[in-house]
Amino acid sequence: MRVVHDFIAESLKRREIDNSLRSLRTESGLIDFCSNDYLGFARSAELKELFKHELEKYPGYQLGASGSRLITGNSQFSESLEARISQYHHAEASLLFNSGYDANVGFFSCIPQRGDTIICDEYIHASIIDGVRLSHATRFVFRHNDLTSLEEKLRASRGRIFIAVESVYSMDGDEAPLKGICDLAEKFGAAVIVDEAHAVGMFGDRGRGITDQLGLNDRVFARVVTFGKALGVHGAAVLGSAELRTYLINFSRSFIYTTAAPFLNHLGVKVAYDFLNAHDHQSELYKRIDLFHSHIRKDLGLIPSRSGIQALLVPGNSRVKDMALLIQTSGFDVRPILTPTVPAGSERLRICLHNHNAMAEIASLCEIINSNL
Ligand SMILES: Cc1ncc(COP(=O)(O)O)c(C=O)c1O
The missing domain is CATH 3.90.1150.10 (Aspartate Aminotransferase, domain 1)
Known part of the structure; x- marks a missing residue:
């Protein structure tokens, strides 16, 4: 055990020396x-009031979901929420995940297979990197927002090709050149996945995101929307075809092997979408x-x-x-x-x-x- 303690102490010491030691802060x-x-x-x-008002309609609600979606954690409410979210974002279907982290890990770890290639922007979010690591696909990285660099990687790719980008980058705030990315993807038969975590609520008609704003919904394979940022609540959804939804229900481990989010959480997401839609x-x-x-x-x-x-x-x-x-x-x-x-x-x-x-x-x-x- 000593060696484990030593490893932890040395790692923390190195962070201190680099002035990069993380610590939690309260308000x-x-x-x-x-x-x-x-x-x-x-x-x-106003949103809290809407939430309270909406909650009155469900006096018998259950505190915890009591199981995964595939066992006891599913409900008409969660399915109607998914229908509402896909309709809002003009997608055929959507599947809820407990967080954006889970959605990206769950997506990238189960769709690309050995022999396939995932090409990520160099600034892609850690949740996508972790999902890619869990897959057996090859990962290439292209220079941030650089279409020439992306094309080079596309030429070197094998198998089914996936391109992972964020519509708004979390640390830089800039946007991916989504039209150019879709053009290149079509040239090479690649599937584009757009993480809209920071675009939802901020861009597009009533915050529908940048893919929708640019009219690219049918040119991307999937979108990831998260609820913990502009929507002010918690959770995420993958948007795409009904077939993709069924595939994720069957193969996405971060969807399958976890307790579903509680009703109160999903109610918060519903009310947040209503509020997003109600005002500019x-x-x-x-x-x-x-x-x-x-x-x-x-x-x-x-x-x-x-x-x-x-x-x-x-x-x-x-x-x-x-x-x-x-x-x-x-x-x-x-x-x-x-x-x-x-x-x-x-x-x-x-x-x-x-x-x-x-x-x-x-x-x-x-x-x-x-x-x-
Ligand atoms: C681009 C991006 N994707 C995904 C996530 C993860 O979303 P969540 O906070 O819902 O786990 C984040 C959050 O940091 C993010 O910035």
Whole structure:
């Protein structure tokens, strides 16, 4: 056992030396510029009221799902929620997963087989990397958003080919060139999978995402939508054909071997979608993004982004941590993104803009950054 203790102690020591040791924090009480609650749904009093009102219709609800979807965890409610989600996103079918992490792991570990190739953007989310690792397919990585690099990898690919991209990248806030990716995919007979975790709620008609906005729903093989970001609740769904849904029910281990999410969770997702559909939440967010762009100094290392994620490069773990601390001391909760979450040299402040950020708060945040960077 000693050797295991030694390994753990050394690994933590190395993180301390790199200034990259992670630790948990409770509520900071600072102004939120770091959560993924872009539209303010997680804290919306109106949404909470809608939830309470809706809950009254189900006095006999069960607290826990009591089993996996394939045993006792399925219900008419979860199936009608899936129908509602696929209809909302203009997909033939959808399948709920307990989180976006589970959805990506479950998808990529069971569809690509030995001899197949999965090509990922170099900035693809860890959940997709982990799913790919569990599959027996070959993984290629193409340079971020670079269609020439993607084409090179496509030429070298064997078997069935899968291309994994995010419509909005979680750490950079920029968007994948989805049309060009679909054109290339069609040329090589590849299937495109788009993770829309950060696009849902933020882009497209009533937040339907970028694939839908660009009219590409029928040109991609599957989409992953998550509920823990702009929708303010929790969970995820894979959108695609009815056949894909049946395949996932049969082969996706993160779907099969886990207790289904509880009714309260699914009710939250339903109410969040109703709320998303009921108002134009996006215009308020765009106003805030425009204000941020007009106030932030142009000579700083801001990664171009139209989204609520604005990444400001401050290379070096120590430097970016110090900068975040300085901003936090002024009352704004901005978090540093360190190596190894991002490649060394691209450490950044990840500034998330939200509908609950007052315009004056955004202007003050920019002032602090402008005068200290
Ligand atoms: C692009 C992307 N995909 C998937 C996930 C995982 O989603 P969830 O938080 O629902 O597990 C995240 C969350 O960090 C993400 O940023």
